[in-house]
Amino acid sequence: MTPSYYLLLSALLFAIGAVGVLVRRNAIVVFMCVELMLNAVNLTLVTFSRINGDLDGQIMAFFVMVVAAAEVVVGLAIIMSIFKTRRSASVDDANLLKY
Amino acid sequence: MSVLLAAADLVAQLPAQDPPPVPPVTPPVVDTVTTGEAVVFWILGPLALAGGLGMIFSRNAVHSALWLVLSMLCLGMLYLTQQAPFLGFVQIIVYTGAIMMLFLFVLMMVGRDSSDSVVEVLRGQRLAGAVLGIGFAGLVIATVARALTDVDARGLAAVNDSEGGNIGQIGRELFTTYLFPFELTSALLIVAAVGAMVMAFTERGPGARRSQRDLVEARFRGEYERPSPLPGPGVFATANSVATPALLPDGSVAPESVSELIAPRERSTLTGDEDAVAGRLPTPGARALAPHTDAAGTDADAAADADTAVLTENPAAEPAADADTTAVTTVTGDTAADEPTTVIHADDTDATEAEGKNR
C-alpha cells in the first residue's frame, strides 16, 4: 500500500463535496460542502508533502485553512445578511440575477 | 479548482511512460505505509466518506454539520498519521472546533427553517450532479492511479526529526520562505473580519434606539403584542432543554415559552410532568415518564390536550380532543421523525412573529 490511497480518498471526498454543492439548497450546507472540498484538497496537499518529503505541501494546506476561515467568515456574514432581508437561506431563492 | 490544478500538474510533470530519471547521490528513503497506518486508514477513510455522504443526505442542517465534523475529525487523524502533527491538531482545533462551531452559531441564528424540501426544483440537477460527481471522481482516481502507481513516498521522517521537529520546521518555513504570503494572510483575515462585521451590521437610524423606559411605556400603550416579556422555558427534573415549555399554574402549557424556531419535539416526553403539575395523575409512578402511546382513555385525553395546546393559542377553548387530533399526535409521537409536519407548518406561518418572540 502506498500513500496514493490517501489521494483516492481525497478525490472521493472532493467529489462528494462537489455533488453536495450541486444538490443542496441550504446555503449553510452548501458552505459545509465547500469546506469538505477544501479539506479534501488539504488531504491531498499533506499527502504530496509526504510523498515529496518536504513541508511545502503542509504549509500550503495551512494557507488553505486560513483562506477557508476567511471565506467562511465572509460567506456566513453574507448568508446572515441575505437571511435578514429575505427570510430565507435557500440558494434557490436568491435567483433574481438572471435573464 | 486547486485539485484540478494539482491533477494538471501531475499529468504535466509526471510522465507515466518513463518516470523522470532521478539521479540521487544517496539512495532515496522510501516511506512505506506500515500495517498500523493501513489499519487506521481503512478505518478512518470509510468513516470520512460516511461523514461526507451523511452530510449530503441528511436533511437537517444541524445533522449535516455534525456529519461534517465527523469527516473533519477523521481527516485530522489522517493528517496525524501522515506525519503532519501540526496540521492535524490545527484541523481538529481550528477547523472542527472553531469553524464548525461558527457554522452551528449561524445555524442557530438562521434557524432550521431553511432545511431542504424534498422536491428538487431544477430538473435533472440531482442526476446530473451525481453523474458529474462520479465521473469526476473516476477521472481523478484514474489519473492518480495511473500517475502514482510506481511512485514511492520519501516520507517526512528526516524533516520532522530535524531541529524543532515538525512545528519548528513549519514555523521556519513560514517565517522565511513564505513570509510574504503569510503576511498577506493577515491582511486577508482582517479584511474578512471587517467585511463580516459590515455585512452583519444592521443599520439603525439616529434616535431609533429606545431606552428601557420608552419601551415599557410603549408596551403599555399597546404598541407591542403584550406588555410583559415572553415567559422563559420550563425547567423540570427531567429536562432543562430550551425546547421544554413552561407550564402555567393550572398545568396547561404556556405556548409563548418555547421559541417557535425550536422544535418542541420533546414535548411528548413531558406529558407526565405536565400531568403531575396539574395534579391529574392519580398516583405517581415510574410510568409517568414513559410516552403515552397506549390508547388509555384518560392518558390519551391528556396527551391530546397537551398537544393541541401547542398548536392553539388558547387551550381552554378546546377542552376535549377529537379523533383527528389524536391521530396526529400519535403519528408525531410514534415516528419520532426529524421534522414533524406541524412544526414545519408553524415555522412557515410567520417568521417575523417568531423573530419578534426571540428578541
Place this chain on the structure above:
Amino acid sequence: MLTLAQEAAQEAGPVVGAASGLASMAWLLVALPAFGALVLLVGGRRTNAWGHWLGCATVLAAFGYGLALFFDTAGLPAEERTRELDLFSWIGVGSLQIDFGMRLDTLSMVFVLLITGVGGLIHVYASGYLADDPNRRRFFGYFNLFVAAMLILVLGDNFVTLYLGWEGVGLASYLLIGWYQDRPYAATAAKKAFIMNRVGDVGLALAIFLLWRELGTLDYTEVFARVGELSGPTITAIAVLLLLGACGKSGQFPLQSWLPDAMAGPTPVSALIHAATMVTAGVYLIARCSPLYNLTADGRLVVMAVGAVTLLIGCVIGCAYDDFKKVLAYSTVSQIGYMFLAVGLGPFGYALGIFHLLTHGFFKAGLFLGAGSVMHGMNDEGDIRRMGGLRKHMPITFVTFTIGYLALIGFPFLSGYYSKDAIIEAAFGEPGWRGWVFGGAALLGAGLTAFYMTRLFLLVFFGEERWKTLESEDGRAYRPHESPLVMTVPMIVIAIGSAAAGFFLYSGERLVGWLEPNVGALQEHDHGVLPHTAVLALTMGLIALGVLVAWLLFGRGEQPVARPARVSLPVRAARADLYANAVNEWIIERPGIWLTRLAVFLDNKGVDGVVNGTAALLGGTSGRLRRLQTGFVRSYALGMLGGGVLVIAALLVVRYS
C-alpha cells in the same frame, strides 16, 4: 508642354499661339453672362425691376466683345488664328493635370458670335415675351447661366471643360424646360430631357475616359496631335461614344424623343436652346473632333447613318403634328440630322455642317420667335388647326416668318438654299451605294420639309380665320394682335439674318475659308453618283412638289378644326412619334422597371433576408441561450463542475492517448 504642342501642331493642325492683347480678355465672354446669372439668381426679388435688362445687357456686351475679338482674329493671318488662353489650373490629381483654358479659333469664334448674337436677340425678345411672368428675373438668370455654360462648352480647350459646359447647358435646359412648374407635362418633359441627356453624357464621359487612358491628356491640341497613335478600333470606339454624347445633346436617333417634349418650355427657350444653339452642340463636338473622325471611316459612316435616319424621322413626324412648336421641333431634329449627315461626310462636309448650323440657327430661331409671337397673340394657343388667316393680324410676324420658312425649305438665294443644297450635293458625292442612300435620304427630306413647312405656314397664316368661333382653354376669345416692338425688332433682325446669312457666308467661300484652319479644307467630290446640276434640279423639283402638294391639301377649302381621327397608318405612326416613345418604353423602361422590381425583390428577400435572418438567428439563439441564465447558483456550479470534468478528461486524453 508648349514645345510639345508646337511640335504636334507642325505635324498636323494649326499653330496654337498664346492669346494676347484683346484675346487675353476672352474670359469676359464667359464671365459676363455668368456674372449676370449670379446676380439674378442670388440677388433675389431686389433685382426684379431691372433683372431682365441686366440679362440682356450681359449677353449683348459679350456679343460686342465677341465681335471685336472676331475682327481681331480676322486681322491675323489664317495660320495664326488659333490661340489659347490659359486661365488657371483646374484639376490637378497625379498625372491628371487639367487647366481651365480657352481655345480661341475660327470654329469657336463662329459659335461665340452665334450664341451671343442670336442669344442676345432672343434675350431681348424674351423680355417682351415674358413680360407678364412674375418670375421673369429668374428666367433671365437661367438664360444667362445657359449662355455662360454654352460659351464654356465651345470655348474650352480640353474635353473636361467641354464636359463642364456640356453639363451646364444640360442643367440650364432642364431648368428652362420645366419653367412652367405648375404644368405636370412640363416637369415631365424636363425630367425626360435630363435623363436622355444623361444617357448621351455617359457616352461622352466614356469617350473622355478612353482618350485619357490611351493618350494621357485631354487637351485638344495634344489629343489631336497624337490621335494618330491610337489604334483603329480605339478611334472608332471613341468616335461612336462621342457620337452617343452628341446624339443625346442634339436629339438625334435613337435619343431624339426628348427634343419635341422640350417644347413645353417658353418659346424663347425653344428658340435659343432647343433650336439655335444647345442642340447643335453635338455637331460642334464632331466638327471639333474632326482630326479624330478623319481617321475612322466607320465612325463617320455611323454618324452619317444617324443623321440620315434622324432627318427622315423628323420630316415624317413633322408632317403629322398639329402643334406649332412640335412641328418646328421635329423640323429642328430633321435639320440637325442634315448637319450630322454633313459632318459625317468628313472632310467633304465639316464646313457644310457648320454652315448649315449657322443658317439654321438664324432661320429656326426666327421661326420659333414667329411661333412665339403668334402664340403670344393667340392666348398661348399652340394648335395650328385653331389658327388660320393670321397674316392680316400680324403683318410683321407674317413677313419674318415667311422669310424663315422660305429659308428653311431652301428657297433659292435664301440661306437654306446655300447650306442645305450643298449638303445634299455632298451626300450624293459619296461613292457607290452611300451616295444613293444618303443623297436620296437628304433629297427626300428636302421634299418632306417643304411639305410640312408649307402645311404649317398655310394653316397658320392663310385660309379661314377658324379661331373666330372658338375660345381658348381659359375661356377667352382669340384676339390676335401684333407683338410689341421689343419682340418684333429681334424677329426682324433675325429674319434679315435668315435671308442674307447664306449668301454672305457662301459668297467667296467665306465660311469655308474661315474654318479651314480648324476643320480642314473643304474637299469636293469629282465623281459623284449624280452631277451637281442634276442634284440641284432634283432638289428644286422636289421642294416645289412638296409645296404644291401641301397647297393642294391644305391651301384650299375648309380645314377641320378637330384633328381627323380616321387617318392612314403612316400618319398614325407619325402622330405617335414613329413609336419612338413606345420603343423606348418597351426596350428601356419596361425592362428597367422589371430590373428594378427584381432588385427590390432581391433586396427585400435576399439581402434583407440575409441581414434580418442573421439578426433573427442571433436574436433567437441568444433568446434561447439566455434561458441558461436561470439565476440558480447551483446550475452555474453544475456548469463549472462539468467544465472541470471536461478539462480533466481532455488532459487525460492528451496525456495518455
